[in-house]
Amino acid sequence: MADLTIDLRNGLKLKNPVMTASGTFGYGEEYEDFFDISQLGGIIVKGTTGSRREGNPYPRMTETPKGMLNAVGLQNKGVDHFVKEIYPRIKDYATNILVNVSGSTVDEYEDVARKINELENIPGIELNISCPNVKEGGMAFGTSCPSAVAVINAVRKVYDKHIMVKLSPNVTNVAEIAHAVEGEGADSVSLINTLLGMAIDAETRKPLLSTITGGLSGPAVKPVALRMVWQVSQVVKIPVVGLGGIMNADDAIEFMLAGASAIQIGTANFIDPLVSVKVIKGIEDYCERHDVKAVRELTGAMITE
Amino acid sequence: MADLTIDLRNGLKLKNPVMTASGTFGYGEEYEDFFDISQLGGIIVKGTTGSRREGNPYPRMTETPKGMLNAVGLQNKGVDHFVKEIYPRIKDYATNILVNVSGSTVDEYEDVARKINELENIPGIELNISCPNVKEGGMAFGTSCPSAVAVINAVRKVYDKHIMVKLSPNVTNVAEIAHAVEGEGADSVSLINTLLGMAIDAETRKPLLSTITGGLSGPAVKPVALRMVWQVSQVVKIPVVGLGGIMNADDAIEFMLAGASAIQIGTANFIDPLVSVKVIKGIEDYCERHDVKAVRELTGAMITE
Amino acid sequence: MKKYIDDFVVVENRRLNHEYVILTLQLDRELPEILPGQFAEVKVENGPDTFLRRPISIHDADYDKMQIKLMVQEIGEGTRIMGGLQKGDSLNLVYPLGSSFSEPDTDDVLLVGGGCGVAPLLYLGRRLKQKGITPKFLLGAGNRNGLVAIEEYEKVGEVNVTTEDGSAGTKGYVIHHPLMKTDKPAYGHVYTCGPEPMMKVVARFAQKHNIKCEVSLENKMACGIGACLCCVTDTQDGRVCTCTDGPVFDSTYLKWQI
Amino acid sequence: MKKYIDDFVVVENRRLNHEYVILTLQLDRELPEILPGQFAEVKVENGPDTFLRRPISIHDADYDKMQIKLMVQEIGEGTRIMGGLQKGDSLNLVYPLGSSFSEPDTDDVLLVGGGCGVAPLLYLGRRLKQKGITPKFLLGAGNRNGLVAIEEYEKVGEVNVTTEDGSAGTKGYVIHHPLMKTDKPAYGHVYTCGPEPMMKVVARFAQKHNIKCEVSLENKMACGIGACLCCVTDTQDGRVCTCTDGPVFDSTYLKWQI
Numbered sequence A, B: 001m002a003d004l005t006i007d008l009r010n011g012l013k014l015k016n017p018v019m020t021a022s023g024t025f026g027y028g029e030e031y032e033d034f035f036d037i038s039q040l041g042g043i044i045v046k047g048t049t050g051s052r053r054e055g056n057p058y059p060r061m062t063e064t065p066k067g068m069l070n071a072v073g074l075q076n077k078g079v080d081h082f083v084k085e086i087y088p089r090i091k092d093y094a095t096n097i098l099v100n101v102s103g104s105t106v107d108e109y110e111d112v113a114r115k116i117n118e119l120e121n122i123p124g125i126e127l128n129i130s131c132p133n134v135k136e137g138g139m140a141f142g143t144s145c146p147s148a149v150a151v152i153n154a155v156r157k158v159y160d161k162h163i164m165v166k167l168s169p170n171v172t173n174v175a176e177i178a179h180a181v182e183g184e185g186a187d188s189v190s191l192i193n194t195l196l197g198m199a200i201d202a203e204t205r206k207p208l209l210s211t212i213t214g215g216l217s218g219p220a221v222k223p224v225a226l227r228m229v230w231q232v233s234q235v236v237k238i239p240v241v242g243l244g245g246i247m248n249a250d251d252a253i254e255f256m257l258a259g260a261s262a263i264q265i266g267t268a269n270f271i272d273p274l275v276s277v278k279v280i281k282g283i284e285d286y287c288e289r290h291d292v293k294a295v296r297e298l299t300g301a302m303i304t305e
Numbered sequence C, D: 001m002k003k004y005i006d007d008f009v010v011v012e013n014r015r016l017n018h019e020y021v022i023l024t025l026q027l028d029r030e031l032p033e034i035l036p037g038q039f040a041e042v043k044v045e046n047g048p049d050t051f052l053r054r055p056i057s058i059h060d061a062d063y064d065k066m067q068i069k070l071m072v073q074e075i076g077e078g079t080r081i082m083g084g085l086q087k088g089d090s091l092n093l094v095y096p097l098g099s100s101f102s103e104p105d106t107d108d109v110l111l112v113g114g115g116c117g118v119a120p121l122l123y124l125g126r127r128l129k130q131k132g133i134t135p136k137f138l139l140g141a142g143n144r145n146g147l148v149a150i151e152e153y154e155k156v157g158e159v160n161v162t163t164e165d166g167s168a169g170t171k172g173y174v175i176h177h178p179l180m181k182t183d184k185p186a187y188g189h190v191y192t193c194g195p196e197p198m199m200k201v202v203a204r205f206a207q208k209h210n211i212k213c214e215v216s217l218e219n220k221m222a223c224g225i226g227a228c229l230c231c232v233t234d235t236q237d238g239r240v241c242t243c244t245d246g247p248v249f250d251s252t253y254l255k256w257q258i
């Protein structure tokens, strides 16, 4: 059987390249009934902020062609609640639990990261500088180099474990931002977060989300995500984690061929809660069929002649 | 029956808000067998450049979830061929024929525009500063304000009829670019051109387009297009022409509610060559059903309370 | 409660009228415990324009036969595909999900339903009956054709109906029925599911008379299991998920303007 | 030639083997003129993962019955949906599209096909026969089960076959058949459709013997009518559209490395 392990460095070793994406897999617990979640390469838990957030009003979700728009808006009970209530419940899962960290100010990012740094069984954080669903912070940090740099720089000082930086696709030049982020000491980058989109009901003339715009995810965005992963992997040396519309093992492998060292599965979890284990199995089969000894050989292995 | 006419100003009056998008409707002639194309509000013909272009090698197209990627690369026989061979054939259609103008340099745009300006029956051009499928020019002009400004400025000097500027969605802030373009004297803006995307065949490990990346169109991009039309219509006073994934009358109406004065239909023509007339009919019915006297009332009529 | 993902087989598709069907679904092993008011997230196969699962209430469950029933109102592509399923087709469900109607402290209960909201009330009624409580139903519809599968409800309790056009039962909305116009309601617990305006008048009536009232909310759901936080509703505790804290709520817990 | 968009009704779906079917499609009025080698763009309905139309050759046309036939090889979702169509189903076609096989200057012609490339050759053969020319067919497949609907070809001309495993006809590829190994080919015009490597060896053979050779190319198509410029192939005149300048080309016109 192929070696499925992936070393993303700075303490983040995955038993396989398949992680679940923030905001789509709860705290892992929600999926425990369906399969043994310790089979996963990693779980990125919900976006966590300095203090409790109510998120956006209803409606927060609408289906779109081969995708969905969401406007959750980082609803969570804050980092202290995470540390006290949730961490004890999930800390013993035999997989990598990463906390997705968000904030409205650089200080807030720093504050959350510092607190997570204390948690022994959390090997890393995913810095979310790309949430399109909050008025302040979020995506604003991820759409220009100086602001992205400011966040990473501040967090790097207080957080010594693995920092994965989650990039926004809503930019002219994602490679430039990835490059800047790498320069500040990010250990890896993950992309893409959702594309900013919108939907209207022609009959009622009303927007279908309370916030008017929201984040687009699912297979519809896959071609854009794959392109960005490819562009970013050309310019950075740190590992790239690919996501956006992955529904099956072929999709996952395409992201790896484009340059990803590991992948995340988001929206697909809603349609098939077992999708992540099926993808792991499918990658295994692919390696078998194509005589790939170690899955890491697939990273960047697209053939362009 | 509702008044379907739309005046985009500076000489561009449409009998209804439905146009066909450049690169998806040939020179109109290709669809003549199917219906009387003079029923359309307008036809934007193929991207036209200063001299003949071969376009990109095969393969140029691949299907994606609810969409397609293309990498045609502005294949055309050049503006002189258009003026001599094609214009005489199509000049008497009783609809607005707009020429989609592209180039690798500001001079090329200017050159093409100057030649088209001589053609009496062409009421306007669509300046394509957003083609993602050519190495030089194209999208590069549309992704920064200074370069967009340079093109519009030069073309405005030699072209006095309607200039519609086609914007790229592959930018951080589309409203900013629209605003800059308006400042240089554009008469309208159309958006979106295709999103830059990519596809790989997992089995062969090869990209599915000869150019690796290509332009994504179809329903998959509609939420992004709708959002951008809405953002742009908040900041510009000139008319906005909306497109991206329109498949039926409801889609078209959503673009108008978001702020578009008229719309274009692209990829949908491939799936149903009759789609554009069906959309006209559907808009008519909608106006009837909702007691809308003039279709222009729908522009920006989204209800947000 | 443990959640399952299972492929069921359609053993019957009973068409009630032009927009309603009842699907009987067979499992190949024992059903897990399902509480009244809970729902399933149904995977819609072969829908060119559907993407996410669709939430549908458990209409009935038969542990002996290892079958459940779904009552589906065809309003869009997803429900139309379900309505077109045939004997032998397979249907993938994530279930049982969400909160359930509570057990009453009284023997006199009223179950008020409208539209596809009548669906969970049959199973609720059956469970109440098993506990020795004979429920009263009050079911509303536009006209007599909209009163679907009424004979099933009659097997379980007393059925009262209203129709907007008066073609059956009392003319008007459920609120116009004598059961809801009395000053001395002969029941101590009301359960309701249906259009929100209907549930609100029922809740207002119950509050006025100090009767416990449980409502089952609809919501747009992506996951159905509390993972995405898309399906919130405003409550005394702030925004909570309809799919896990609900769909059944005590009406006074909601921030309803009633 | 004028193009049409029409809804046809499936009157027969004849399954040839595990991956091939022949659909007989009925029009409700007279067929327009269709030339051999032309194709239709078929709309695939209810495919969750299909989006664009699929190009399929005209396998046969019967003007009296107002019917056409399509031979479909199921290789992906679109063709599998076509393969699953049943009597009475409707199928929307844009047709007839593309260039056609030309009329030969000789009475001795060879039609070489492989895989689903045999499809357009039946209609070509039938048209030749109507003109008094009895065509020779050379059809290749992996094994005898892959030789589909051969009796139809036998009604029209002389049929020669090769199979890779030798289970029928000459063992090997079409190029190993005596008809293609001779130094003095008894035919003056070759028509070929099938996998590109096959067509290339046929074209090479024809060129060597100075025989006119027409090939029918496959390509990825979005519109099928020359509007999108997606389906180019390299020719002596640069890049041209396979859907309008082709699918049938004179082999010497193509920039093939043969």
Ligand SMILES: Cc1cc2nc3c(=O)[nH]c(=O)nc-3n(C[C@H](O)[C@H](O)[C@H](O)COP(=O)(O)OP(=O)(O)OC[C@H]3O[C@@H](n4cnc5c(N)ncnc54)[C@H](O)[C@@H]3O)c2cc1C
Binding pocket: C039, C050, C054, C055, C056, C057, C058, C070, C071, C072, C073, C074, C075, C076, C077, C078, C079, C080, C116, C119, C120, C217, C218, C219, C220, C221, C247
């Ligand atoms: C907990 C729960 C239990 C339910 N139980 C049943 C049941 O037993 N039987 C039944 O027939 N239906 C039930 N529903 C409603 C059912 O989920 C929707 O009708 C279905 O999702 C519509 O899918 P569609 O593809 O047919 O329509 P779509 O094409 O998705 O939508 C058609 C129209 O309905 C609206 N719509 C879609 N979903 C919802 C929703 N959840 N709430 C409000 N409006 C919506 C859309 O905005 C659109 O206008 C339940 C919903 C919930 C949340």
Ligand SMILES: Cc1cc2nc3c(=O)[nH]c(=O)nc-3n(C[C@H](O)[C@H](O)[C@H](O)COP(=O)(O)OP(=O)(O)OC[C@H]3O[C@@H](n4cnc5c(N)ncnc54)[C@H](O)[C@@H]3O)c2cc1C
Binding pocket: D039, D050, D054, D055, D056, D057, D058, D070, D071, D072, D073, D074, D075, D076, D077, D078, D079, D080, D116, D119, D120, D217, D218, D219, D220, D221, D247
């Ligand atoms: C002019 C023309 C005539 C044709 N005539 C016939 C015919 O008579 N009978 C028949 O069965 N098929 C014919 N084909 C091929 C047919 O169009 C494809 O098999 C079909 O489009 C595949 O669709 P799908 O959804 O089943 O497969 P998909 O899921 O789209 O594709 C499955 C696999 O096939 C590959 N593929 C898809 N389309 C093509 C293509 N056009 N060329 C090469 N590879 C492709 C894909 O890359 C993928 O690997 C013809 C094609 C052309 C261009």
Ligand SMILES: Cc1cc2nc3c(=O)[nH]c(=O)nc-3n(C[C@H](O)[C@H](O)[C@H](O)COP(=O)(O)O)c2cc1C
Binding pocket: A021, A022, A023, A024, A046, A047, A048, A070, A072, A074, A100, A128, A131, A166, A192, A193, A194, A216, A217, A218, A219, A221, A243, A244, A245, A246, A264, A265, A266, A267, A268, C228, C229, C230
């Ligand atoms: C409902 C929902 C909630 C999300 N919440 C978060 C979040 O809190 N933090 C974050 O970084 N990304 C969040 N995302 C983005 C996903 O993690 C992922 O980047 C995106 O959905 C693209 O991947 P997919 O197409 O596989 O879903 C959310 C996505 C969805 C659909």
Ligand SMILES: Cc1cc2nc3c(=O)[nH]c(=O)nc-3n(C[C@H](O)[C@H](O)[C@H](O)COP(=O)(O)O)c2cc1C
Binding pocket: B021, B022, B023, B024, B046, B047, B048, B070, B072, B074, B100, B128, B131, B166, B192, B193, B194, B216, B217, B218, B219, B221, B243, B244, B245, B246, B264, B265, B266, B267, B268, D228, D229, D230
């Ligand atoms: C095959 C193809 C060719 C195109 N060629 C051009 C072009 O020459 N010039 C241009 O401005 N846009 C071109 N486009 C972009 C379309 O005009 C349109 O902006 C885009 O496809 C989004 O609309 P849609 O989703 O309705 O197709 C092309 C699109 C396709 C699919």
Ligand code: FES
Binding pocket: C220, C221, C222, C223, C224, C225, C226, C227, C228, C229, C230, C231, C241, C242, C243, C244
């Ligand atoms: S639907 Fe996902 S949390 Fe309720």
Ligand code: FES
Binding pocket: D220, D221, D222, D223, D224, D225, D226, D227, D228, D229, D230, D231, D241, D242, D243, D244
């Ligand atoms: S498929 Fe569109 S030009 Fe040939």
